[in-house]
Amino acid sequence: MNSVQVIGIVGGGQLGRMLTLAAKPLGFDVVVVDPGDNCPAAQVGAKQIQADLYDENALSELSERADYITVEIEHLDANVLERLARGGAKINPSPKTISLIQDKYEQKVFLAERSIPVAEFTIVNSQKDATQALSNFGGVMLLKTRHGAYDGRGNTKITNASELDAALAEFGSKTLYAEAYVPFVKELAVMVARDMNGNVATYPIVETTHERNICTIVQAPANISNSINNQAIEVATNVANQLEGAGVFGIEMFLNKQEEILINEIAPRVHNSGHYTMDACYTSQFEQHIRAISGLPLGSSAMYVPAAAMINILGEHDRPTVVKNLKEVLSKPATHVHLYGKSPTKVDRKMGHINVTAINAETALKVAKAARNKLEI
Amino acid sequence: MNSVQVIGIVGGGQLGRMLTLAAKPLGFDVVVVDPGDNCPAAQVGAKQIQADLYDENALSELSERADYITVEIEHLDANVLERLARGGAKINPSPKTISLIQDKYEQKVFLAERSIPVAEFTIVNSQKDATQALSNFGGVMLLKTRHGAYDGRGNTKITNASELDAALAEFGSKTLYAEAYVPFVKELAVMVARDMNGNVATYPIVETTHERNICTIVQAPANISNSINNQAIEVATNVANQLEGAGVFGIEMFLNKQEEILINEIAPRVHNSGHYTMDACYTSQFEQHIRAISGLPLGSSAMYVPAAAMINILGEHDRPTVVKNLKEVLSKPATHVHLYGKSPTKVDRKMGHINVTAINAETALKVAKAARNKLEI
Numbered sequence: 001m002n003s004v005q006v007i008g009i010v011g012g013g014q015l016g017r018m019l020t021l022a023a024k025p026l027g028f029d030v031v032v033v034d035p036g037d038n039c040p041a042a043q044v045g046a047k048q049i050q051a052d053l054y055d056e057n058a059l060s061e062l063s064e065r066a067d068y069i070t071v072e073i074e075h076l077d078a079n080v081l082e083r084l085a086r087g088g089a090k091i092n093p094s095p096k097t098i099s100l101i102q103d104k105y106e107q108k109v110f111l112a113e114r115s116i117p118v119a120e121f122t123i124v125n126s127q128k129d130a131t132q133a134l135s136n137f138g139g140v141m142l143l144k145t146r147h148g149a150y151d152g153r154g155n156t157k158i159t160n161a162s163e164l165d166a167a168l169a170e171f172g173s174k175t176l177y178a179e180a181y182v183p184f185v186k187e188l189a190v191m192v193a194r195d196m197n198g199n200v201a202t203y204p205i206v207e208t209t210h211e212r213n214i215c216t217i218v219q220a221p222a223n224i225s226n227s228i229n230n231q232a233i234e235v236a237t238n239v240a241n242q243l244e245g246a247g248v249f250g251i252e253m254f255l256n257k258q259e260e261i262l263i264n265e266i267a268p269r270v271h272n273s274g275h276y277t278m279d280a281c282y283t284s285q286f287e288q289h290i291r292a293i294s295g296l297p298l299g300s301s302a303m304y305v306p307a308a309a310m311i312n313i314l315g316e317h318d319r320p321t322v323v324k325n326l327k328e329v330l331s332k333p334a335t336h337v338h339l340y341g342k343s344p345t346k347v348d349r350k351m352g353h354i355n356v357t358a359i360n361a362e363t364a365l366k367v368a369k370a371a372r373n374k375l376e377i
Numbered sequence: 378m379n380s381v382q383v384i385g386i387v388g389g390g391q392l393g394r395m396l397t398l399a400a401k402p403l404g405f406d407v408v409v410v411d412p413g414d415n416c417p418a419a420q421v422g423a424k425q426i427q428a429d430l431y432d433e434n435a436l437s438e439l440s441e442r443a444d445y446i447t448v449e450i451e452h453l454d455a456n457v458l459e460r461l462a463r464g465g466a467k468i469n470p471s472p473k474t475i476s477l478i479q480d481k482y483e484q485k486v487f488l489a490e491r492s493i494p495v496a497e498f499t500i501v502n503s504q505k506d507a508t509q510a511l512s513n514f515g516g517v518m519l520l521k522t523r524h525g526a527y528d529g530r531g532n533t534k535i536t537n538a539s540e541l542d543a544a545l546a547e548f549g550s551k552t553l554y555a556e557a558y559v560p561f562v563k564e565l566a567v568m569v570a571r572d573m574n575g576n577v578a579t580y581p582i583v584e585t586t587h588e589r590n591i592c593t594i595v596q597a598p599a600n601i602s603n604s605i606n607n608q609a610i611e612v613a614t615n616v617a618n619q620l621e622g623a624g625v626f627g628i629e630m631f632l633n634k635q636e637e638i639l640i641n642e643i644a645p646r647v648h649n650s651g652h653y654t655m656d657a658c659y660t661s662q663f664e665q666h667i668r669a670i671s672g673l674p675l676g677s678s679a680m681y682v683p684a685a686a687m688i689n690i691l692g693e694h695d696r697p698t699v700v701k702n703l704k705e706v707l708s709k710p711a712t713h714v715h716l717y718g719k720s721p722t723k724v725d726r727k728m729g730h731i732n733v734t735a736i737n738a739e740t741a742l743k744v745a746k747a748a749r750n751k752l753e754i
Binding site for chain 2: 026297330341343
């Protein structure tokens with residue numbers, strides 16, 4: 001063991017950066033594996049092993065240098081992590097959980113087998129399977145890649161045969177599955193943290209908005225009845241308890257017209273829908289995750305303000321990054337800007353986010369939207 | 378101008394580190410001048426020019442690399458900064474203010490000339506001056522060095538002739554002055570921020586406790602009457618308005634038995650008595666300072682919790698740094714630990730601080746003290 005303990009993170013993007021910013025004040029050093037030059041985490045003092053997340057040597061080196069290992073992304077070589085864990089590396093959440101979540105179809109099977117409510121789904125191994133699924137699901141479905149989907153990539157809504165043909169052609173040889181399209185009333189999400197002793201802390205249920213399949217807006221807390229809130233917390237806690245390993249989990253849900261909660265997707269890590277916690281909760285999701293994976297106790301997940309809104313700053317152009325109008329944005333009350341140090345800007349690239357807190361959700365959202373409209377990137 | 382704007386900080390200790398942690402999410406790069414190896418700011422991603430703070434070449438290099446320059450400490454070559462400012466460097470607060478504050482005697486003269494209440498003081502150029510001062514001040518006074526005093530060094534309480542002789546011998550050839558000892562009821566402090574347009578934001582008045590002349594405990598807000606609170610805010614704002622340049626100023630005050638506020642000392646920078654703002658105010662003093670010196674608008678300085686306590690983690694031993702019992706400390710509610718990444722530990726070296734928030738000051742202080750007692754370093 002080092003005299004200064006080291007957190008190793010697979011991935012050094014914005015999530016790795018914000019984990020690093022949370023780890024340093026707790027006295028940890030941080031090492032990340034990331035393929036980019038001077039990745040966002042390295043800019044805030046993480047040491048970087050510059051390599052692909054599937055690079056076995058890099059992951060081995062990480063486990064030699066770090067006391068505790070975690071991930072900021074699930075697209076990595078989980079087999080290598082499993083082998084390292086068997087060799088004694090302290091990896092959280094467990095590589096088994098990461099493996100499970102990598103395969104969205106297996107993730108759904110896992111949840112369904114445990115009686116956790118999910119939308120209907122089926123494997124798609126052929127055009128015939130896909131056509132059958134579209135018919136079974138009432139003529140509208142989502143065709144998804146089992147692996148590697150992220151921020152809307154690998155995820156297409158299908159409403160007729162020609163859309164189906166186009167999607168199958170685009171996905172090519174990728175393994176696929178289909179889900180019934182849920183005409184949801186709201187999209188909800190919650191961050192659930194579990195420490196190494198199995199203690200669980202649940203953050204407030206939030207409401208999310210997606211554009212082009214990317215989470216763009218989060219409102220905390222969600223504007224839902226107590227009964228739905230309790231149902232969502234119960235389902236989400238149940239999900240988290242099924243997953244092995246410590247850490248923070250992001251759980252995305254649909255609320256349908258029948259006022260049922262369906263689990264949409266699980267992230268075995270800090271998540272965009274928890275960014276608001278940085279400026280609204282006693283313990284941010286990033287500090288919470290660092291605490292959880294390093295054997296420290298969980299902090300309070302309660303909000304210290306009545307309401308918060310988070311808006312993602314997505315790139316508007318393909319060009320070297322220039323941020324404009326920060327002055328106007330920061331002139332608004334209780335407005336916090338978190339930039340990720342990425343360059344170049346690309347269309348829809350996650351460049352940062354804005355958190356606004358207020359006495360109610362409506363005000364927070366209004367201020368946040370105005371701030372986002374002002375900011376150019 | 379760089380496409381990514383750069384903040385230059387003279388000094389890369391804990392204050393430079395926390396300024397860096399605040400600057401990065403706003404999109405700034407940071408460069409610091411600091412003589413130490415891998416200084417606390419460098420550990421969180423600041424680039425370091427490794428040099429003494431009186432090194433003219435290093436300060437010149439800093440001004441070439443940075444768009445905005447500030448300081449984390451006033452013990453530096455202010456003449457060089459003045460020259461750089463005349464050459465166009467954007468330095469805040471103004472080098473003139475830093476110069477003034479470097480000389481504690483001139484600082485007192487400046488305040489007294491502006492009718493700002495301070496304890497009686499007088500120049501000490503000889504043993505005769507000192508003896509006369511002790512007599513004039515009723516047999517108890519503080520003998521202080523005019524320059525370079527910090528955390529109690531250069532500051533001695535004198536109650537008789539033999540103490541006076543010992544102090545004069547110890548201070549040797551240093552230039553000195555003497556102050557009447559104020560039998561204070563409370564020590565108060567306040568952080569005041571001013572942006573480049575002259576807008577001022579005042580943080581709550583806090584109560585400070587010093588041990589061995591080092592600030593060890595801060596309670597926010599101070600337990601004082603409205604009338605005293607208003608008096609303190611008025612005096613502090615008046616002081617800040619007399620000082621040139623943008624930034625955060627730490628203003629230390631005495632409350633005496635006659636319920637008068639006397640200004641004790643000014644810091645032209647973020648300050649220990651403002652560390653509680655990191656976990657208790659909408660805008661931390663560090664973000665506020667970065668905003669102020671880079672031409673951004675000030676954020677809200679209000680507290681979002683009813684009460685907070687800050688306790689400094691002072692080194693207990695001279696040895697390589699090992700932090701123990703962090704687990705026990707973080708098991709307490711609303712307890713935040715901020716470590717500075719320093720090694721070795723030295724007796725009374727500032728190694729970090731603990732912030733606790735609560736529904737009242739008594740609870741916050743109790744939890745913070747228990748946490749500090751648990752933590753070993």
